[in-house]
Amino acid sequence: MFNKIKEKYHLSDAEAILIKKGILFNTLSNISKMLPVGICAYVLSQMYSIITNKNYSVELPILMYLGVSATAILLMILLSYIEYTKTFIDIYQESANRRISISEFLRKLPLSFFAKRDISDLTTVVMTDTSGIEHALAHVIPQCYGTVLSTVVIFLSMLIFNFKMAMSLFWVIPIAFAVVLLSRKLQKSYSEKFKSEKLASSDQIQTILEMIKEIKSFSLEEKQKKSIKVQLDAFEKKQRESELFSATILASAQMVLKLGIATVILVGAYLLLHGEIDLFTYIIFLFSAGLIYDPIHALMNSLTEIFSTDVLVKRMDDIKKEHINVEPFSAKTDDMSIKFDNVTFGYDDEDVLKNVTFTVKSGSKTALVGSSGSGKSTVLKLAAGFYKASSGNIFLGGTDISNVDDESLLKYYSVVFQDVLLFDGTIMDNIRLGNKNATDDEVIKAAKLANCDSFVSNLPNGYMTTIGENGKLLSGGEKQRISIARAIIKDAPIVLLDEVTSALDIQNENLIQKAVSHITRNKTVIVIAHKLNTIKDCDNILVFDKGKIVEQGTHEELLKQNGYYKKLYDMSA
Ligand SMILES: Nc1ncnc2c1ncn2[C@@H]1O[C@H](COP(=O)(O)OP(=O)(O)OP(=O)(O)O)[C@@H](O)[C@H]1O
Ligand SMILES: [Mg+2]
Known part of the structure; x- marks a missing residue:
């Protein structure tokens, strides 16, 4: 699976290692965010025991709880810090090489290539598309993998802890994902349409700037104004459609996720009443329901970004498919005929x-x-x-x-x-x-x-x-x-x-x-x-x-x- 990502984004070995590191720290950081849930739930259940006098223990180890909580917070901060410095910054630096390599590649292409391709399109590939890919590599891919891994770890632990409650917490996740994944094709087509309108707009603006002398001397300003307005309106429409579509899909997936909170409350209350779980377990699952869906929701947001990078990667690959004449020329004699x-x-x-x-x-x-x-x-x-x-x-x-x-x-x-x-x-x-x-x-x-x-x-x-x-x-x-x-x-x-x-x-x-x-x-x-x-x-x-x-x-x-x-x-x- 990771090899597929490596191939798709043409990752260098150094980049692949950085991303793997990013995934590791993201997973640990996500898991560490569950620590306060355990601590809080434990403290609350202890307090409950004291109040109900079931297990009256005078030596309430407040200091120990505080110590554990402080350590947990420090651990979370430390992991986030390492995740940030070791992965994001290094990945950005590695990605700068991608921009240099595509510029180098373009430099070596024959002039006939530039006669076929639009210069503003190529500038977009070198500047904007590479930025999109950089962002995906630094902020999205490690997070996606990290979230999947940490969710699997948390899910398995909870499953062992309490099967029924774990199921009531996690059943919504596959459904929410199905909603996002099924919309992928449509999302891609919206994104492609939006990209091509954006390109047409910047192309037109560039042409106008290049021809400004001619436009002024032939009094073509009004005509130009009208045609650019038509183009910009079309661009805006496609942008709105694309954003609206993504937002609708995400909102639907989020609604499905929220259903999980309701099932945890209902199933938990039922099991508690029937004495199948204790209050401690119920509290743990309630807290988890409040926390577990956030990274999943972020992951879904990221998935739509990953889908849109498909278009960027394809545009870059199209350039890389161009034939480069690699044989260097060297005259063997003085014959310059x-x-x-x-x-x-x-x-x-x-x-x-x-x-x-x-x-x-x-x-x-x-x-x-x-x-x-x-x-x-x-x-x-x-x-x-x-x-x-x-x-x-x-x-x-x-x-x-x-x-x-x-x-x-x-x-x-x-x-x-x-x-x-x-x-x-x-x-x-x-x-x-x-x-x-x-x-x-x-x-x-x-x-x-x-x-x-x-x-x-x-x-x-x-x-x-x-x-x-x-x-x-x-x-x-x-x-x-x-x-x-x-x-x-x-x-x-x-x-x-x-x-x-x-x-x-x-x-x-x-x-x-x-x-x-x-x-x-x-x-x-x-x-x-x-x-x-x-x-x-x-x-x-x-x-x-x-x-x-x-x-x-x-x-x-x-x-x-x-x-x-x-x-x-x-x-x-
Ligand atoms: N970059 C280009 N893309 C498309 N067509 C071109 C391009 N450059 C030249 N042409 C076309 O090729 C034909 C030959 O052009 P070329 O520049 O070789 O003519 P030329 O004999 O040098 O003319 P002149 O004496 O005016 O310089 C012309 O019809 C021209 O319109
Ligand atoms: Mg000529």
Whole structure:
């Protein structure tokens, strides 16, 4: 049974031991809570004997009772304290590793996974779902097991003590459990519906925040307000339904439990009157009836929480089922040729690249040209291993990269993409991302080559200026120059450049062209440029149209063909 829990929650060995400890202390702590019942009942029955003069003993050992009671209280406090420190806190610390491991797992997944999955959904898995599981592991599972074990121990002792009274106390427990367990399926479905509405709501809020500029500039506020209200109302409705359902089930189970108190009073009174039990036994069972159902009720509360963690665990498992390319890539020779062999690829159902075949020789420069949306950037993303081809193969230095780990592959690439991504840190750190061992001087040298120096010197703290989330304090051209500096400092054998000059003015463009020629020297290069006069000296030019290569050759050869390239060239000239 415990192994099942271990498997379900993917517990580490350390966590499993902690939880076992938690169960042990919880069981002992629950049993210790019954001690005062015994003591009180004994004192009362002694007093009763004195009053009724049946067993008149003058030396009422008050001190002994006080001593025993104080010890019992101390024991209870001690057990609760150990339960708290040794289990809850340690389990929370162990659980932090779960969050780190799922983040690590996500980091290793190919980009294609993130194209399919929603980012706010993934954030919820890493932050909220793991919290839910942590709470269940620290506060719920040890308690559930502890309550079951302590109840069994108490039940057996009471059964030995007095069979009929024990039955009148415990008969309600299986019925109350049946009520909760039978509702499990429904509970799960309510919880799933509520979770998905919650996700849809946070998704919509995130989209609105991301698109706030567009919404304002197109005066879409009213429309947005209406649609978010509809979504939030739906979320609230599902939340209410889910909570109402749980509360109803719990209240019903609690009512069943309360019936136990009534049967103890009635059966006890009957047995007492018929002389089958003494007052001491009756009092013990009355006190027990007041205490025994509390942990059971708490357990039922917890069961509903455990049922709802099923959904959380499933969401986490779904991510873990994703395929990770585990084989690290390591180039065996200096051959840095890139080969696409009959590659077809689509982000979703529609193919964006169709049967693309070409070779970029090691150390040569190839340019990709073609109209917008023809698939040029997609070729670069596939070459760098961000996405995997739907069919066909891509080779680097003769090795098929379809099964290699992205991270080890990317060591061989310097990439400058259209959509530059910067993190909220200093300019220095953003450039250093290209090579984490680079010294400050090396970073500044690369920045100068990429023509960043002119705008960086105008910033308040120069290279130490923090640039805001995704560089929101910088212009598009400035971001691209930082990205070029990154590529310069990385100095990888293959360079992929996507429209590096698109966001730059003429003056900057010339300077950048110089920097680009500096980083591309002696490298294997694939470059995308709309300005065709910048790629005249490339060894090969691939002309794309609607995901296919329609022409290829050098600039001169392609002009001679007088085809699509010539048309594009004439247009751009
Ligand atoms: N992440 C994505 N998810 C879904 N579709 C995408 C994604 N990125 C690109 N596409 C689609 O794939 C097609 C090719 O896009 P790609 O970016 O490769 O074109 P491109 O030739 O680089 O265009 P441009 O010259 O405008 O940069 C387009 O139809 C585009 O809408
Ligand atoms: Mg593009």
